[in-house]
Amino acid sequence: MADLPADLRESLSAVLDPLPVDRLSAAVRRLIDRYRTDEPATDPILAADLDVAAYAAYRMPATYAAVRGALRRLDEALPGFRPARQVDVGGGTGAGAWAAAEVFPSLTGITVLDQVAGALALGSRLARRSTGTALGAAHWRPWRAEPDADLPAADLVTISYLLGELPAQARTRLVQRAAGTGAAVVVVEAGTPAGYQRVLAARSVLAGCGLAILAPCPHERECPLAGTRDWCHFPARVNRSALHRRLKDARLGHEDEKYSYVVAAPARLGGQRAPGRVLRHPAFRKGLVTLEVCAEDGAAARVPVSKRQGDRYRRARDTEWGDAWPPELRTPAAGSASGCPG
Numbered sequence: 616m617a618d619l620p621a622d623l624r625e626s627l628s629a630v631l632d633p634l635p636v637d638r639l640s641a642a643v644r645r646l647i648d649r650y651r652t653d654e655p656a657t658d659p660i661l662a663a664d665l666d667v668a669a670y671a672a673y674r675m676p677a678t679y680a681a682v683r684g685a686l687r688r689l690d691e692a693l694p695g696f697r698p699a700r701q702v703d704v705g706g707g708t709g710a711g712a713w714a715a716a717e718v719f720p721s722l723t724g725i726t727v728l729d730q731v732a733g734a735l736a737l738g739s740r741l742a743r744r745s746t747g748t749a750l751g752a753a754h755w756r757p758w759r760a761e762p763d764a765d766l767p768a769a770d771l772v773t774i775s776y777l778l779g780e781l782p783a784q785a786r787t788r789l790v791q792r793a794a795g796t797g798a799a800v801v802v803v804e805a806g807t808p809a810g811y812q813r814v815l816a817a818r819s820v821l822a823g824c825g826l827a828i829l830a831p832c833p834h835e836r837e838c839p840l841a842g843t844r845d846w847c848h849f850p851a852r853v854n855r856s857a858l859h860r861r862l863k864d865a866r867l868g869h870e871d872e873k874y875s876y877v878v879a880a881p882a883r884l885g886g887q888r889a890p891g892r893v894l895r896h897p898a899f900r901k902g903l904v905t906l907e908v909c910a911e912d913g914a915a916a917r918v919p920v921s922k923r924q925g926d927r928y929r930r931a932r933d934t935e936w937g938d939a940w941p942p943e944l945r946t947p948a949a950g951s952a953s954g955c956p957g
Contacts, residue, residue: 622745634668639672642666645666661731663733680852682773683718684937685830686714686801688829689771690719691830692830692886696884700722700724700725700726702767703715703728703775705760705780706773707729707735709741711775711803712727712742719771724749725750726755726767730758735756735757760788766796770799772796772800774789774803776805778813800826800879803875804875805875807873807875810875814847814876827880831889831909840894840909847909848875882951887946888948889945891940893908893936899932902921904919911946
């Protein structure tokens with residue numbers, strides 16, 4: 616279960632507690648309705664400071680959890696990866712930067728890019744409380760996804776929950792730019808059919824630019840769920856604060872954020888893919904665990920693991936949705952020469 620870093624929890628409380636809950640709640644409802652349309656934005660969605668505060672209150676925990684989940688898969692695929700510079704594109708109030716700082720303490724430079732000045736200002740304010748990470752000295756820069764918009768040099772580029780706000784051509788150009796930096800690239804979108812389609816498109820662009828696809832896919836073939844009624848997505852359980860519950864009129868102390876993602880990196884980094892990826896919660900019966908697995912041959916199939924299989928069965932019982940299967944094997948991931956603009 617994902618919990619926000621203590622520094623971030625304290626920062627959010629300091630910013631949000633003085634604000635009227637009824638106004639925050641109304642702003643949260645407006646934002647939820649807008650994001651559910653799943654359409655590109657013609658104007659900034661966070662149009663006022665209250666919108667920015669509401670976004671931080673209800674979306675930062677979920678975004679942090681989803682990006683952290685995807686970054687952990689990058690860390691698994693590249694166990695020796697020690698990025699020094701991160702660029703968080705469309706990073707808003709900085710949830711992706713906080714997640715990267717936790718997974719990769721090697722970071723010494725973080726740049727957050729966004730078109731909303733209020734989001735950058737709030738993100739900078741929140742980050743000042745961070746201790747022991749690069750967040751306190753992070754750069755918060757105005758940026759728009761325009762055709763000539765370059766990205767700063769980086770070892771790690773994160774793009775989370777942004778592609779859905781852009782028209783298709785702008786999405787392609789942005790992912791090409793990210794691939795052209797020579798960095799590892801992590802794209803995270805909502806775990807909806809539409810979000811999955813955007814991730815599939817980004818995956819295709821990244822592979823076309825010569826990057827090796829490292830996760831969640833155990834292969835670079837066509838997704839076996841494409842064209843079906845199913846879609847590839849994963850859960851991140853998020854702890855809810857008391858304010859979070861009030862703003863969303865929720866009773867449970869947690870929620871499950873569903874997200875789709877792709878992780879890619881230049882072949883020179885020597886990444887390794889999992890031999891398979893668990894696509895659903897495992898099914899348990901007495902003496903039997905059944906896993907839905909996307910395998911390195913490009914097929915998705917049910918894999919039964921019985922108690923008679925001893926250690927393999929014990930491992931299957933501990934396996935969760937989104938984990939590698941089998942956990943002990945890895946396969947080299949090789950890309951090709953990059954042809955994308957930097």
